[in-house]
Amino acid sequence: xxxxxxxxxxxxxVLLLLxxxxxxxxxxxxxxxxxxxxxxxxxxxxxxxxxxxxxxxERPLGAAATQPMGWGAYARALLLFNAIGLVAxxxxxxxxxxxxxxxxxxxxxxxxxxxCTAVSFVTNTNWQSYSGEVALSxxxxxxxLCVQNFLSAATGIAAMAxxxxxxAGRGGEALGNAWSDLIAITVRLLLxxxxxxxxxxxxxxxxxTGRATLEATPLDRSAAxxxxxxxxxxxxxxxxxxxxxxxxGFFNANSAHPLENPTPLSNLLEGVAxxxxxxxxxxxxxxLAGDRRHGRALLATMVLLFVPAALALVAxxxxxxxxxxxxxxxxxxxxxxxKEVRFGAFESAxxxxxxxxxxxxxxxxxxxxxxxxxxxxxLVLMQLGEVVFGGVGxxxxxxxxxxxxxxxxxxxxxxxTPEYLGKKVEAHEMRLACVGLLAPALAVLLGTAxxxxxxxGRASVANPEAHGFSELLYAFSSAANNNGSAFAGxxxxxxxxxxxxxxxxxxGRYAVLLPVLALxxxxxxxxxxxxxxxxxxxxxxxFVALLAAVVVLLGALTFVPALLLGPGVDHFALASEGVx
Amino acid sequence: xxxxxxxxxxxxxxxxxxxxVLYPAVVTGLAALxxxxxxxxSALQVDGVTVGSAxxxxxxxxxxxxxxxPSATAARxxxxxxxxxxxxxxxxxxxxxxxAADAARWRAALGLDAAALxxxxxVTTSASGLDPHLTPAGARVQVARVAAARGADEAAVAACVExxxxxxxxxxxxxxRVNVLRLNLLxxxxxxxTR
Numbered sequence: 001x002x003x004x005x006x007x008x009x010x011x012x013x014v015l016l017l018l019x020x021x022x023x024x025x026x027x028x029x030x031x032x033x034x035x036x037x038x039x040x041x042x043x044x045x046x047x048x049x050x051x052x053x054x055x056x057x058e059r060p061l062g063a064a065a066t067q068p069m070g071w072g073a074y075a076r077a078l079l080l081f082n083a084i085g086l087v088a089x090x091x092x093x094x095x096x097x098x099x100x101x102x103x104x105x106x107x108x109x110x111x112x113x114x115x116c117t118a119v120s121f122v123t124n125t126n127w128q129s130y131s132g133e134v135a136l137s138x139x140x141x142x143x144x145l146c147v148q149n150f151l152s153a154a155t156g157i158a159a160m161a162x163x164x165x166x167x168a169g170r171g172g173e174a175l176g177n178a179w180s181d182l183i184a185i186t187v188r189l190l191l192x193x194x195x196x197x198x199x200x201x202x203x204x205x206x207x208x209t210g211r212a213t214l215e216a217t218p219l220d221r222s223a224a225x226x227x228x229x230x231x232x233x234x235x236x237x238x239x240x241x242x243x244x245x246x247x248x249g250f251f252n253a254n255s256a257h258p259l260e261n262p263t264p265l266s267n268l269l270e271g272v273a274x275x276x277x278x279x280x281x282x283x284x285x286x287x288l289a290g291d292r293r294h295g296r297a298l299l300a301t302m303v304l305l306f307v308p309a310a311l312a313l314v315a316x317x318x319x320x321x322x323x324x325x326x327x328x329x330x331x332x333x334x335x336x337x338x339k340e341v342r343f344g345a346f347e348s349a350x351x352x353x354x355x356x357x358x359x360x361x362x363x364x365x366x367x368x369x370x371x372x373x374x375x376x377x378x379l380v381l382m383q384l385g386e387v388v389f390g391g392v393g394x395x396x397x398x399x400x401x402x403x404x405x406x407x408x409x410x411x412x413x414x415x416x417t418p419e420y421l422g423k424k425v426e427a428h429e430m431r432l433a434c435v436g437l438l439a440p441a442l443a444v445l446l447g448t449a450x451x452x453x454x455x456x457g458r459a460s461v462a463n464p465e466a467h468g469f470s471e472l473l474y475a476f477s478s479a480a481n482n483n484g485s486a487f488a489g490x491x492x493x494x495x496x497x498x499x500x501x502x503x504x505x506x507x508g509r510y511a512v513l514l515p516v517l518a519l520x521x522x523x524x525x526x527x528x529x530x531x532x533x534x535x536x537x538x539x540x541x542x543f544v545a546l547l548a549a550v551v552v553l554l555g556a557l558t559f560v561p562a563l564l565l566g567p568g569v570d571h572f573a574l575a576s577e578g579v580x
Numbered sequence: 581x582x583x584x585x586x587x588x589x590x591x592x593x594x595x596x597x598x599x600x601v602l603y604p605a606v607v608t609g610l611a612a613l614x615x616x617x618x619x620x621x622s623a624l625q626v627d628g629v630t631v632g633s634a635x636x637x638x639x640x641x642x643x644x645x646x647x648x649x650p651s652a653t654a655a656r657x658x659x660x661x662x663x664x665x666x667x668x669x670x671x672x673x674x675x676x677x678x679x680a681a682d683a684a685r686w687r688a689a690l691g692l693d694a695a696a697l698x699x700x701x702x703v704t705t706s707a708s709g710l711d712p713h714l715t716p717a718g719a720r721v722q723v724a725r726v727a728a729a730r731g732a733d734e735a736a737v738a739a740c741v742e743x744x745x746x747x748x749x750x751x752x753x754x755x756x757r758v759n760v761l762r763l764n765l766l767x768x769x770x771x772x773x774t775r
Binding site: 229 | 583587589591594598599606607611615618620622629630632633656660662694696699706712715717753757768
């Protein structure tokens with residue numbers, strides 16, 4: 001695996017996966033109980049305050065929170081809710097100079113940056129063209145961005161629940177009530193988890209304060225006479241950005257910043273939180289759709305795709321890159337440029353795979369400084385459409401689009417009408433699935449082409465030659481798949497980038513979410529048919545293998561040429577170094 | 581449509597109160613009550629003076645101190661108001677030049693010949709530019725220089741380093757590491773300068 005990979009890392013790798021799955025199990029059942037209309041057992045005592053809060057929030061809505069919605073009404077509710085979030089997030093950034101909780105007196109955020117950030121946080125992408133500690137007041141961080149961390153996550157989970165209900169429906173139209181879902185998910189699922197994680201993170205050393213800075217007089221005054229250390233309400237934001245596959249850091253360096261992720265223990269908590277909820281929601285989807293085995297098969301497919309990718313990334317970063325070896329540098333710790341000593345090559349690489357597999361996008365190492373193979377893995381995991389765990393809720397519904405292709409292909413082989421969980425899959429459904437699968441891919445490739453063809457794009461890269469192209473490709477892969485991590489050398493805080501990436505993020509979110517809700521409506525209106533002899537079972541090893549193959553094949557066919565131009569050329573340029 | 585918009589505004593407002601006001605306020609209050617030191621940045625104090633955060637790296641230049649990793653923060657090294665990495669890919673010519681210059685500087689400062697291998701953390705910048713740690717090897721290789729600059733016994737300085745080596749948590753998570761500020765504080769207490 002490389003010089004920096006030790007035996008204990010193999011144990012840690014397995015242990016991390018087991019911890020994620022162990023956390024996913026109860027989270028999945030809790031989410032399913034919350035979103036299923038059937039009355040379950042009384043919630044445990046500690047959940048009662050959150051249930052009471054949710055009930056109190058629903059009361060002023062009256063009938064609006066109980067009326068069942070068809071797919072059109074459900075989609076309209078989510079869009080309206082996101083539109084208001086967009087306006088509020090934009091307005092608070094533009095007005096921050098006049099608002100309180102701005103201890104350093106920061107001025108308004110520039111309009112294009114504010115717009116890009118608003119779209120970014122509403123779409124659960126959390127791409128950041130600003131630098132958190134430099135640009136934003138505490139009010140904007142907590143009152144605008146932290147809020148959208150919750151609400152964008154809730155939007156994805158609600159859409160997933162609607163799809164599951166459509167599949168489980170017996171010929172009606174209703175997909176549930178969007179308002180009641182949003183409130184339940186935010187207050188009864190995300191809020192208790194975030195509270196607990198935030199306090200654990202403070203115990204590890206993540207600050208949580210209204211103060212702007214810690215002022216220090218450094219020990220060696222010949223090196224510096226003063227050090228101001230930026231502080232703020234960090235823990236509350238870090239907790240939800242890890243749980244809700246958001247990923248937008250309080251600080252510029254994100255979870256590599258020693259105050260955002262100070263110890264190996266905080267790294268463990270944040271790293272497990274990153275994958276646990278998206279994984280748990282896959283199981284919740286199976287329960288809500290009435291087929292637990294299907295949920296487990298989807299999760300198994302994701303693990304099957306994740307493990308080799310993570311191993312490849314770890315292997316890539318465990319070697320010292322050839323140019324550094326020329327200068328008599330020890331290879332014992334692997335590639336450490338852009339990595340923190342407390343995490344080392346292994347935990348940086350593991351996180352790099354986890355954060356791009358899930359659509360989280362927080363980083364604990366700088367991906368721009370990854371080796372070309374390491375960067376390739378991160379790119380591929382995003383380009384697969386964020387379906388290897390993916391975003392909370394959106395990872396599952398994205399994967400369902402691939403499932404429809406898989407059952408379609410399988411049905412073609414035996415010449416029957418494809419079915420999915422007892423519902424016939426016809427031309428209308430396949431068209432919707434194709435829109436959802438192709439729109440983000442198109443946005444990635446067209447966006448990269450535009451940036452590579454235009455002077456502003458070529459001028460904004462930080463690394464020359466092939467790696468510069470990788471920076472462009474990474475930006476659009478991240479934005480259009482709602483990941484949010486970056487090859488951060490790119491000078492993306494300029495109007496052209498902010499507008500283009502905002503567009504890519506909006507396409508990546510709504511050109512998938514709306515077809516998915518339309519699918520939910522279409523499935524809901526169909527009566528379930530008993531499975532026939534030609535039906536592909538949607539569980540078991542054969543299904544998992546077929547689904548994984550479909551995901552990899554579609555992804556590979558779309559992106560291999562672009563990947564060769566970026567990380568491919570970069571790798572061979574680097575490899576030839578040792579030969580010269 | 582208008583009724584939907586009103587409902588959307590109401591739900592958004594209520595949930596903003598819960599997640600943007602109530603939630604951060606509760607975490608801030610509980611943190612201040614239960615974990616005041618951590619909540620305010622884990623300050624380290626010597627004789628009533630705050631010398632830094634136990635979690636955030638700071639620059640060292642004098643030969644009598646252990647030096648941390650190079651920092652890529654823009655305005656000055658270890659700028660804790662604007663964290664940043666270099667974002668150099670392994671092929672970037674500027675990375676090669678910087679590594680070559682840093683390696684030569686370290687070799688001269690530590691009196692190492694060209695055949696001796698340098699620990700990688702000494703010539704690479706961290707992701708945040710604020711890395712508080714060195715690898716144990718990165719600290720040990722500086723012992724002779726620090727001891728000479730202090731006019732002190734190498735064994736005493738080396739003992740400080742070993743006392744500051746933190747193992748991986750539970751033997752599994754994270755890397756063995758040395759907090760540079762803590763090490764230098766211990767050094768100031770235990771190995772006073774005679775020069």
